[in-house]
Amino acid sequence: MTISSPGRGETDLGRTRRARRIGRALTEAHPDAHCELDHSTALELAVATILSAQCTDKKVNEVTPKLFARYPTAADYAGADRAELEELIRPTGFYRNKTDSLIKLGQALTERYDGRVPGRLADLVTLPGIGRKTANVILGNAFDVPGITVDTHFQRLVQRWGLTVQTDPVKIEHEIGAMFPKREWTMLSHRIIFHGRRVCHARKPACGACTLTRLCPSYGLGPTEPAAAAKLLKGPRARELAVAAGVDPELVPAQATVAEAP
Numbered sequence: 001m002t003i004s005s006p007g008r009g010e011t012d013l014g015r016t017r018r019a020r021r022i023g024r025a026l027t028e029a030h031p032d033a034h035c036e037l038d039h040s041t042a043l044e045l046a047v048a049t050i051l052s053a054q055c056t057d058k059k060v061n062e063v064t065p066k067l068f069a070r071y072p073t074a075a076d077y078a079g080a081d082r083a084e085l086e087e088l089i090r091p092t093g094f095y096r097n098k099t100d101s102l103i104k105l106g107q108a109l110t111e112r113y114d115g116r117v118p119g120r121l122a123d124l125v126t127l128p129g130i131g132r133k134t135a136n137v138i139l140g141n142a143f144d145v146p147g148i149t150v151d152t153h154f155q156r157l158v159q160r161w162g163l164t165v166q167t168d169p170v171k172i173e174h175e176i177g178a179m180f181p182k183r184e185w186t187m188l189s190h191r192i193i194f195h196g197r198r199v200c201h202a203r204k205p206a207c208g209a210c211t212l213t214r215l216c217p218s219y220g221l222g223p224t225e226p227a228a229a230a231k232l233l234k235g236p237r238a239r240e241l242a243v244a245a246g247v248d249p250e251l252v253p254a255q256a257t258v259a260e261a262p
Helices: 012-029 042-051 057-070 074-078 082-092 095-112 132-142 152-160 169-177 182-198 226-230 238-244 254-258
Strands: none
Touching: 012 182, 012 238, 042 057, 042 095, 042 132, 057 082, 074 095, 082 095, 132 169, 132 182, 152 169, 152 182, 238 254
């Protein structure tokens, strides 16, 4: 992956100010940003996040209603029949490893936390199947504790924007976190991930239909001609995103509005 360097002569303060302008632009562009994994409890979110590895959120959301109904508590996962659990989560891929993680997670929660998902990062990262990224997802969305989620979309975008040259997720988390008020971390993560899924794609970003054109040192990595860029927008608000970028919404194909965000 090519990592954009900060703008020539840009100071740390200048980079922080540009980062916050990017943050404000994302707030306007993605008012619908949210956690795209369906859940109603911290346990459900932990399970859904484990299932989301190498799988789309849409597919996870198709699987979890039956799963959550069958296993409503940590003790249910701890005592689950492996073959039955594997069959339920098979569509999410890597189902044997994920089954192992879910059973061990249930056991750890039952044995160490009275069946409840803990609300501290230090505790969460000790649980089977839960790393720092997953822990921040759980903290931010189940406990309202601000956290930055450095997934592949987040890392790609902050590097393209020249906000960091770090490649280690923890270092990225700390560097980007220092640029924004802590209270903004969770929603910032959602907005960046939304932008990465809908506009700034890995292989071909929609540069010519992006609201961050003047703030991005990687502008031109993808097509800059509006007609070509508009075809790359995805999601139910694809045409609204085009309008926000000053692009004719009619250039966005109808199928883009129902396309699954990667």
